Amino acid sequence: MTEEEMILSLKNNNTEALGELIYRYTPYISAVIGKIIGGKTEDCRELTADVFFAAWENRNKLKIGKIKSYLGEIARNRAFNFLRSSKSFLPLDENIIFNGDNPQDYAENAELSLKVKKALSKLDKNKKEIFLRYYFYGQKVKEAADDMGVNHSTAKVWLKRGRDELKKILIKEGIEL
Numbered sequence: 001m002t003e004e005e006m007i008l009s010l011k012n013n014n015t016e017a018l019g020e021l022i023y024r025y026t027p028y029i030s031a032v033i034g035k036i037i038g039g040k041t042e043d044c045r046e047l048t049a050d051v052f053f054a055a056w057e058n059r060n061k062l063k064i065g066k067i068k069s070y071l072g073e074i075a076r077n078r079a080f081n082f083l084r085s086s087k088s089f090l091p092l093d094e095n096i097i098f099n100g101d102n103p104q105d106y107a108e109n110a111e112l113s114l115k116v117k118k119a120l121s122k123l124d125k126n127k128k129e130i131f132l133r134y135y136f137y138g139q140k141v142k143e144a145a146d147d148m149g150v151n152h153s154t155a156k157v158w159l160k161r162g163r164d165e166l167k168k169i170l171i172k173e174g175i176e177l
Contacts, residue, residue: 003064010059021067022052028068029075036079036137047082051075076147084129112175119169127162130155 001009001020009017026048033047051074055062062070120128126148133144145155 003067007059007062007064007067010056010062018052018056021055025052025068025071029071032072032075033079036076037082043082047075047078050078054078080129080133080147083132115170115173115175119166119173122169123162123165126150127158127165130158131162131166134159 001017006017006020010021029048029051030044033044033051037043037047051071054074055071120131123131129148130141130144133139133147134141139147141155141159142152145152148155150158
């Protein structure tokens with residue numbers, strides 16, 4: 001089935017075309033979501049299903065040559081919304097800073113990770129989000145700004161201010177930088 005045939009079939013409420021869409025794009029959508037939310041398999045599966053449900057609900061918006069980017073955009077938005085809705089969740093693995101070989105190094109680095117998490121939680125929502133998108137998810141500032149629905153310059157300012165605030169917080173906590 002060509003992409004054009006698939007889109008026409010979807011617009012005609014053909015569920016077989018939905019199956020084809022799912023078959024073709026599940027690996028891509030899962031990878032996009034997985035990169036953003038981490039290795040939470042069950043959450044990734046659920047969000048992937050949500051993406052395809054949203055595509056089905058909005059099938060009349062599908063355009064030839066734009067399906068992959070459209071699905072990717074939905075996936076990114078769903079994943080970041082998922083992270084935002086998990087208020088107690090901060091996507092910073094406690095072992096992310098760990099680089100030692102013995103239990104004492106591990107304990108010290110786990111403590112440092114907790115301090116970094118706590119410092120990040122003190123940033124306002126926008127600064128924290130742009131910081132995480134840029135440093136932990138590898139998004140370019142322009143891409144993060146687009147996903148957040150803000151001007152590129154605004155996102156750059158938030159990122160710089162967030163870094164500066166985080167540095168001050170960590171120094172205040174006695175962490176040498």
